Each structure stands twice: as structure tokens, then as C-alpha cells.
Amino acid sequence: MSTFTPAPLDRDATFYVAGHRGLVGSAIVRRLEAAGFTRIVGRTSAELDLKNRDDVFAYVAELKPRYLVLAAAKVGGILANSTYPVDFLSDNLRIQTNVLDAALAHEVERVMFLGSSCIYPKLAPQPIREDSLLTGHLEPTNDAYAIAKIAGIINVQAVRRQYGLPWISAMPTNLYGPNDNFSPQGSHVLPALIRRYDEAARSGAAEVTNWGTGSPRREFLHADDMADAVLHLMEHYDGPEQVNVGTGTDVTIREIAETIGRVVGFTGETHWDTSKPDGTPQKLLDVSKLASAGWTAKIGLEEGLDRTVRWYRDNVDRLRG
Template sequence: MTTAVDGVEYTPGELDRDATFYVAGHRGLVGSAIVRRLESAGFENIVGKTSAELDLKNRDAVFAYMGEVKPKYVVLAAAKVGGILANSTYPVDFLSDNMRIQVNVLDAALANDVERVLFLGSSCIYPKYAEQPIREDSLLTGHLEPTNDAYAIAKIAGILQTQAVRRQYGLPWISAMPTNLYGPNDNFSPKGSHVLPALIRRYDDAAKSGAPSVTNWGTGTPRREFLHADDMADACLHLLEHYDGPDQVNVGTGSDVTIREIAETIAGVTGFTGETDWDTSKPDGTPQKLLDVSKLAEAGWTAKITLEEGMERTVAWYRDHVDSIRE
């Protein structure tokens, strides 16, 4: 599919380093990593607002802000996110909040003629039992994982809105679907975090207190793929400068490990020497979630940060910020 800007066919290339670049969600795990990557690449006019400064669920406020800053580029990294417990307990919040955030930001970007938008989704958009590794064309081919289906539906809507803008207005907007992300500025809340930051906090607390054991949810057998946020940010800039197409692009490492293996790795990094127990009465979630990253590789990008290196960096960051991280 060919897209056009002002009637001229669009060819991806180096972005204007002097143009205004709005990162929605610039304080979060992914957004903050994108800001760091853009700064290192020489972008001079990166803008963003905290949720306290700008409620992205407030349509009028979003339109007013976008009209004021007039960005040329937008990355939509803002979202209400959480782990299995949060998603299964508050499905209305995850559906409603994310739908409003997405519709407001994307509509405001369209109203202000934003040239290039990158919408970030989640690998949970794919069916629970999708063939592994999961290809982009698996979207909407089966039932979703019920513990996070509301969040997934919202993200699917964001993909379709991005595609609809391409069809109706010819703008070169794209979307990317990251695998499980981790790194600095993650949510380490005991009740709202994803599996990896939750495990880091649990094992680090146990190591510090000298606890004899740690109990994790499920059986430990599900397989998961993990990507450091700095790698994700690098992939985002690469896609903006090298990819244009209607299909969402999977972003991951192309390899996975079991939850049990990742728990053992975290125990080693944090120095925990006790026993690990598994509460099999709690849900496992999707049995495996490994992305096919062939499309990303064809675009010229592969992950660089190994899981061990990324874990050591994340644990070090967590320990440096444990007194100030969000709950």
C-alpha cells in the first residue's frame, strides 16, 4: 500500500531532527526510553506532558495541547498497563481508559496534520492459542487470553484506527507490537506490575530480608519473550525511518524462556539463595507468547541487549530508585 503526504508518495527516511516530536507517555517505561533514544540521535525539540499536566482521557485538553505544539511526529506510548491481576480485576478501566487515550491522541494528530505517527500496541492482541512464533497475520484469527482481553481489544482498536487513517487520508502512520518489555521506569507495584518487574521486586525484597522462600503464581512453565526498553526505543526510531506499511510490526528478540527460568535468573542477579515455591492455584495466562520478528528483521533491525545484561541493568536501576519508584 502506498501512502502520501500532500499528494506526494511517502518514502521512509531520516526524520527531521529539528521538528517537534511529541512522545505521549514520555515518563513511562517505553516513553522514557524513546526520549533517551531520540536525544542520543540528535532530536532538538522533544515534547511531552505528565498525566498530572495533561489527562489524555480529556479530549478537549488533548486537542488544545496538540494544536499548541503542532508536532510533526508522534509516538503514542501512553497507556494504562498492568499484569494479570490488574487486568483481570479492572477490565472496564483497561478498556475505557485506553480507548479514550488512543482515540483522543490519534484524532488530535489527524486534526493537526501530523505527518508520521507510531502507535504502540502489545503482543496480547494475538489469539491465546496462536501458532508460535506469532506472525502479524495472526491478528483476529482466534479467541484472546481472557485475563487481558479488555486491554487487548483496546489495542486492536488502535491498530485499526492507524490503518484506517492510512486508507482514508493516505498518511504514513504505522504501528508496532512489542513483546514483554522491561527496564528503567517500569512499574514495580506488587499489584499492578507485569511479571518481570514483579519478580525483581519479590526476589530483591526476599534477598534483603533473608526470607527462606519466595512464592510465585502458576506453574512456571509458560514461555515468555522479553525485550529491554532501550532496544524497543531503538526499534521505534528505526521503524519510523525505514518502514512504511499497513500491517503492525512485531518487535521482540525472537527467543523465549520459561517463567521458571526467568525466576532463577532474577534470583541469581538479586542474590536470593532461598527456595522458590509455585502456587498452582493461580492462573498461568497464555502458555507461550513468542513473536515472529521476520518483518522487523527485513526492515533491518535486531535486538542487541541480552536478557542477562538487561536484567543486571534493571535490577541495578531498581535498587538505585527503590525509594522513589511508583507504587
């Protein structure tokens, strides 16, 4: 068993952030830089294809990181997940297995695996506790992605059991912030709404149409809060069970759409295409385990949305195409 005692991480040790350009990974890099880490390392997908096992092993062998956060993943919203389930299953399983196997082969001391709240059953009791994992059927629109993430959790638990390494997992709720995916085809609900309402406001459109009924409830956490929680857990938590990371509060999709419309200055009407799927009716995480580890979210939704919209508008030209 692990004899590891949670403590401040060595600021001068090599810290590999897999997926350092993405929404979560870039936020983690910013947080680590602010905390004084001096050897934060990452590779773009063009520099290192994490689906290529030999290349991943060679890179980790050369790098010899002491700490590793696995934030790299193929991600998307309902449309992408339901259209390309094979890609979401295969790509994520390969990324996770390659990185975690390479980390094990080179005895990386502290690994944080990041999943998603979609790992929990579609009809799990709300708010969702960590022990709801594997107690019911998944939401069918993203079951392939969820199965891959569940496999990652089991991988971490297996390493703890077989090798005694103090690896941990965290399951964030819906995240948003700088460097999110704002593409019309591949984005999650919040960045998709930001883009839709911003474009409508700019063009003077009279209406916006969203998928579903607007009634599902969702919890949203700013990526900078998530990054802060990751560092906190790596320094204060050691256990086999994944830790939920969220705010502990939720809003309806209709409410979030209205808030985004207000933030971007949209003055038209919003319509709902009820022929489109809603997805899971509610997905609120129980964050009591996280709170007992000494961490709570700090960035309010209105503040976080305002910051995210400003970032989107500053980068919208780069994001097109």
C-alpha cells in the first residue's frame, strides 16, 4: 500500500500536463505557474500524438516527470458524442492507457486523472455522490465517452492496488472558460450558447433557436476554479475513490441561455427546438468530499461568464475556420 502523505508538491520538480493547450490543461498550467512551479512541460498533439503508444513511452522515458496531470481527451457535446461514439471510445481509451502505462513504467510519483461527471448513471440520485459510480445505466448519447473515462478511474485504482502508487482521480462537472471549444459542431452547451448568442447580437438577429426544452439542470464550474482544485487535491488528498469537483449548485439550460444573452447584449427572442434531445435531466454533483478536503469554488457564474465572453470576443477571429 502507499505510504504517501499529502503535502506541498516540489515546485522545482518536472510536472507534465498532458493536454496543456485545452480548456482544463491550460488552466492548470496557469495555476501551476502562479504557484511557483518552474518545470511545467507539455506537448501539442502535433508534437506528440498520445494515441501513439511508442511515442508516448519514449517521451515519458526522456522527460521522467515526478508529477503528471492527464487532462488530454477527445471531448464534445451531445451532437459530437452521439455522431462519433467509436472515436470517443477508441481515442480516449488509447490516450489514457498509453499515458498511464508510460507513467507506471517510469514510476511517476503523483498522477491526477481527470474524467467527467457523465461517468455517473443517467438517473443517479441528485446530487450525485461518488459512490453512485457503476450503479445504473449511462446517458446513451455519451455512453462511449463515459465508459472510456470509467476505465481511466479503474486504471488508477488498479495501479494503487497493484503497485501502491498514490495516484488519484477527479471528476469535474461542466467546465467553461478560456481556450474552450467554441466550434458549432464540437462544442459543449455553454460555449455553443456563447457563440450562438454573440453572433446573433453582432448580426442583429431577431431570434436564436436552441436544442431541447431548456429544462435540464446543469452545474457549471470555471476552468480556473477546476485548476485550483486539482492542485489542492494533489497536495491534500490521497484515496482510491474519485473526487467530484463542482460548485454544488445548478441552473436550467434556459436560465443559462438567458444569462448569456444578457451578458452579450442579445435583445431578440429565444426559441427551443423540442424535437432535439435534452440529454440527462439533471447532473448536479455532491461536492461534500471535496469540501471535506478543504476546497470550495470561488468564481461565481455571472463573473465567470463575463470573463469567458470577453476572452471569446478577444479571440473570435482566431477561433473561426
